[in-house]
Amino acid sequence: MGSKSEQLLIVVCILEGRHFPKSSRLSLIVQASFDGExxxxxxxxxxxxxxxxxxLAWELSRRTLHQHRLQRTPIKLQCFAVDSVSKKRESVGYIVLDLRSVQxxxxDPRWFPLLNSKYTKLKPALLLSVQLETDSKPDPVSPDKFRAKQAPPRTASPALDLLPDRLQPVLVADRGFHQIGPEDLCSDMFVLSVTVAFATKLQQLIPCDLKLSAEGSDFFFYYTLLGNDITSEPFHSLLTPTFEPERASVRIRSSKQFLHRFLHQEKSLEIHLCCGSLSLGSADVPLAPLCSSSIDLETKAATAEGAFVLKPPKKQTQPAVRAELPTVGVAVTLRREDAPAPLVPLVPVVSSGPSVQPDPGPDPGPGLDQGPRSPVLSPIPREAPLCEQKAFLLRTLQVYTDSVFPLVSVAPPADSDTSSLSVSAPKVSIPPLAHHFCFSLDLRSIGNLRLPHPISATLRYQYSFFGSSAPVMTPVVTLSRHSEALLPQSFCAFDFAALPQQLHLSFNTVxxxxxxxxxxxSxxxxxxxxxxxxxxxxxxxPRVKGQRLSSAEQSWRQTHQERVPTESAAxxxxxxxxxxLGLVRATEVTVTESTPTDPAPPHPTAPPSVPAPSLVPPRQTLEYRAALELEMWKEEQEDLFDHQLKQKEQSHMQALAEEWKRRDQERExxxxxxxxxxxxLEEQLHKTLSDLEAREKRLGEAELQTxxxxxxxxxxxxxxxxxxxESGRRLQLDCDHRVALERDKSRLLxxxxxxxxxxxxxxEAKYKSLEKEFLLYREQQNMRPEFRLQSEINLLMLEKVELERKLESITKSKLHYKQQWGRALKELARFKQREQENAMCRLKKQQQELEVMRLKYLSSEERKVTGQEREELEEIKNQINSDHLSRLLxxxxxxxxxxxxxxxxxxxxxxxxxxQEVMKGH
Known part of the structure; x- marks a missing residue:
């Protein structure tokens, strides 16, 4: 073993496939997995x-190969069909290769059928070969480590082979954590935190072809953490984005191996800068630093932090200067739950979602804004329907409208008997130049339902500008598909006072x-x-003139009627x-409920007695004093109302000035x-003009050449x-000559x-006469004696079959009798043996000799009888065949x-x- 190289390569050669269906829209790829790579x-x-x-090759050492063979680590090959348009992958089948059989x-390559194949009728297969090769470039790192992952060998666990290729976090809501990996192998608790700290140069992301005022007035950062939507604190300016650093954390129960595998799978965290439902740019925060093997999570946390570039959508251009690129400061940390938290000056944040918890941290630095926080809005994802995006914008605009313009009472007109709904609200003060408006809405019918089943339909709406947040609902009607239902008692009128500018702004924007x-x-x-x-x-x-009922002033009415779709449903x-209805009169001005509550004028419970004019002066009566106090109280309230109105006007003008300043900076x-x-673009235009001049010269030269x-x-x-x-004339003469020849040939034919x-x-006449002669001959042949002979032969054949059946039954009876006789002799021999052993032996020998002689005699007799019968049958068969043969000849x-x-x-x-058949049988 010492002479052999310690580094090896496992080489899987994928040559070709067979029995696959043909598809021009799809393509095939084979993905091989071994030891996590x-x-x-x-x-x-x-x-x-x-x-x-x-x-496909994997590099490993001999010792590692031995460990994998002991663990029975498989090589799994998965075949996928990829759609060329949508890039969607669909599994076609898989193959599992045993590492122990690799030498x-x-x-030689072999055909391996695809298991769990999508094409069950065709039974596709791949031509593969697997072998070990010596690596000529040994790994300078210790050979005891894996080359593919640079990690020690995994422990033997048969359950790992059954895990899916892609890990999915599972929320355990009652215990407040996400589970990644199997529960029996993953029991350690970790905390994953994401912090959005700062942002710079965000004005570079302002789109040139879109008005941000139509999307909303606030900006925020949005990202998804294990399926939970997280938004940062809204801020109002892209030039000087001021927001508190926020940290969002999730608790994860897993193991280090499975957590690293999950982070390798996710690759990066995508953070979006949003304005309303519009994404102005996004940044990718890589998660690879969290998977570093040099960091021991037992003692410290793994961190991936820095300033990441926000990339605009593809349709927008990005600045070429590095210093002008928009960035966002993000820090992502991973630590064990019992390990100390990293010291980062962040402000705790509470994010939405059942498993996202606030992560406590130290107080913010002196440079951070410590003002009151505004509520965090949940952004609408980019893939949300258009109706939800419009509803989100509507809510934002309604909040802005309610904060700027005072609303007035909403009530149906007193003379409207057809109104089925009434909306009321506390009365507020009305500006001196406000107009009295009456808005009425009649929901007449709903139809063209596109759902497959009927519904019990009701309509609901509200419009805060009219002075009430209570919703208006219509009675329930039954609506079927492709039908139209009338909406009874659905007329509603709103009386309110507002400035015309406020009305136009609200109606045009909301x-x-x-x-x-x-x-x-149910x-x-x-x-x-x-x-x-x-x-x-x-x-x-168009505006139509009218006249107010209470005065001689003229009023104006505008009416609009149409049919609108309900999100492709109806x-x-x-x-x-x-x-x-014109300007609001002074007598129509009422007092808001928010004004200081001074003692009300006295309201006597009983009418006072009227004294005689001669006894009580008019100015000393109780009625006069009450009226005087009421007038004085009214003047005080009017002064107080004017003062409040001026304060509100100043605050509103200041807010408008700040908003104008901010928008002016954005416009700059x-x-x-x-x-x-x-x-x-001007440089490109100059370059294009020079190109056009050169092209024009080339076109002139080309025109002369043309x-x-x-x-x-x-x-x-x-x-x-x-x-x-000329050639046509010659062809015409030649054709005329050929036509004349063809006419002569046609006449001869x-x-x-x-x-x-x-x-x-x-x-045909000769054939008919011969056919008549043949019919006459066949009738004469039918009268010959051969037919009678054929019937007799058939009877003899039946008798032959019957004799053969009897012979077989006789043979079976003889065999049965011989068996019975043998059993009887054996019983007799045993009985005689009990009485006298010596005599029995002699009798047994004699009996055996007699039995042999008898069997020989019986067999000889049987052979004689069988031979005679067979000869008779052969003779009958030969006679029949000879007669039949002679007749056929x-x-x-x-x-x-x-x-x-x-x-x-x-x-x-x-x-x-x-x-021929008769002669062969003979």
Whole structure:
């Protein structure tokens, strides 16, 4: 063993396949796995005999090979069919190779059928050969370690061979951790933490062709940690992103080996910078540093940290200067649960998800923002439906609208008897220039249901701008597929006061969302879809003059009617109207419930007695004092309301100024970015213009060359046309001559045809006469005595069969009698032996001699009888065969003598065959 090389190669040669179906859309790859390392072939055509011609090799030492053979480590080959369009892989089958049968000498390739094959009828197979080769470049590392993974040999565990190729974390909600790997092998607790600390140069990710104000006003970072969606604290500016560093942690129960395998499988953590539902860029944080074998997780944590570049979507360009690249600072740590946490100045964060827990840390540094935190919003994934993204934007805009504009009371008009719903809210103060608006919505019908089953449908909506957050719901109606259902009692009107600018801003930015719900009897309500009613259409509709009922002032009405889809589930028909009833009068101004509650004016429980005018002065009456106190209280409340209104106006103007400043900075950054892009485009334009000038010169030269070629082609064409005309004239003369010859030949063939038809008619007449003679001859032959002889032969054959059956039964009876006689003699011999032993021996010898003589006599008699019967049967058979043979010969010769039949006719061939069979039997 000392002379042999310590380093070996396990080489699997995949040559070709057979019995595969042909598919132009798919390709085949073979993936080989051994000891945690996976190798694969290049994609080949998916045809009947795919040609792989690939060698896959693993390097290991002799000692490691011996350990693998003791552990019965398999080499698993999996064949996949890959879709060329969607890149989706589907397993075709697998092959398991035994490492113990691999030898160092060269082995001939063999066909291995695919197990658990997708193509069960075809039974596909692969032509493989496995052998050991000596590695000419030994590993400088210790030979006791694995070459593929640089790790010590794994412990023998038969359960490892049954594990799937891809590990999936399983949430154990009642115990608060994720399980990775089998429970009997993985019992250690680990903590995986992700920290988003800072971000720089984020203005480079502002898209040039999209308004961020339509997506939302906040930015945040989003990533997924073991299936849990994590979002950072929202921030408002990309130029100076200020947010508190956040750490999200998950508890994992696993082992070091399985955890490293899972991290190798995941490869990286993807972090997105989002604005609403839009991803402005993403960064990949590699997880390979967490799998380093040099880090002992028993004593310290493994960390992967740094500033990672945020890459914009493919459709956007990225700055070429390294210093201008947008980055995000991220730290990912992995440690045992009982090990000390790494000292990183982070602020604890509570993230969503059952298994994501806050990870405590020290207080933030002096440079970090310690202000109050805003609630963390859950972003909508990129693959979410369009309706959910719009609903998310709608919620954001509604919150912004509620914080900026004061809302007023919402109530249906008093004279509306058709209204089935009423919405009310506490009354608030109304600005002096506010208008009195009345918005009414009539949901008329819903139809064109595309679900396969009927539903109990109800509609639900709310619009906070009208002053109430209570939802409006319609009665339940039954809706079937491809039918339309009317919605009774679905008219609702909202009275409110607002500035026209506020109304236009809200209607143009925030649509009214109507939700379609299914309300089954035995289960919870189910959301079927949402319809977006664009109120901006109502503002663009024509205005119709009207007159207010309470005064002579004119009002304006706008009406809009349409059908809108409900997320491809149904269609909703509605009519909306907006009445502008003019300015709100001073008498309509009410007091908000948030104003200080001063003592109310006295309300007497009983009407006071009215004194005589001559006794009590008018200004000293109780009514006058109460009215005076009420007026004074009203003036105080009006002053207080004006003061509050000015404070709100100042705060709103300050917020608008800050928002304007922030957006101005974003516009400047966007303008700078666009100027850089325009400079690049200008350089490209100059280069394109120079290319176009050179191309124009080449085109001019090519045009002159084309004109010269056209003149040459015209001359060549005229010459060719003259030659064609001459050759056509010669061909015409030749054709006329050939036509005349063919006419003469046709006349001769017609005469020959008439002669042959006459010969055919004569032959048919001769055939009919011969057929009549043959029928007469066959009737004469049927009257001959051979037929009677045939019936007698049949009777003799039946008698012969009966005699053979009797002979067989007699033979069986003789054998039975001989057996019985033998048994009787044996019993007699045993009986005599009991009485006298010596006499029995002599009698037994005599009896045996007599028995032998008797058997000889019986056998001789039996042979004589059997021989006589056989001779008689042979004689009868020969007589029958000779008669039958003579009859067949006579019949064949008679037919040949008539001259009608020859030896090639079917009836003569059949007679010859029967004659040959009779002669063979004879």
């Amino acid at each position: 996976t190798l694969s072939t290049d994609p080949v055509e998916h045809r009947e005999q795919p040609q792989f011609s690939t060698e 160092e000498r060269k082995q 649509p009214l969302v109507v939700e379609l719900w299914h309300r089954p009897l 289960s919870r309500d189910e959301l079927i879809g949402r319809a977006l009613l664009q109120l901006s259409h109502l503002l663009r509709s 269609e909703l028909s509605y009519m909306a109207s907006l009445d502008d 950054a966007l303008l700078q970015k666009k100027e850089e892009e325009f400079q690049c 004109e010269r070629l056209q003149r040459e082609l015209r001359a060549e064409h005229s010459l060719t046309l003259t030659e064609l005309k 017609q005469e020959e045809r008439e002669r042959l038809l006459q010969q055919i008619s004569d032959a 006579e019949e064949r010769d008679t037919l040949l003598r008539t001259g009608v039949y020859t030896h090639e006719d079917r009836i003569i061939s059949e007679l010859n065959r029967q004659i």
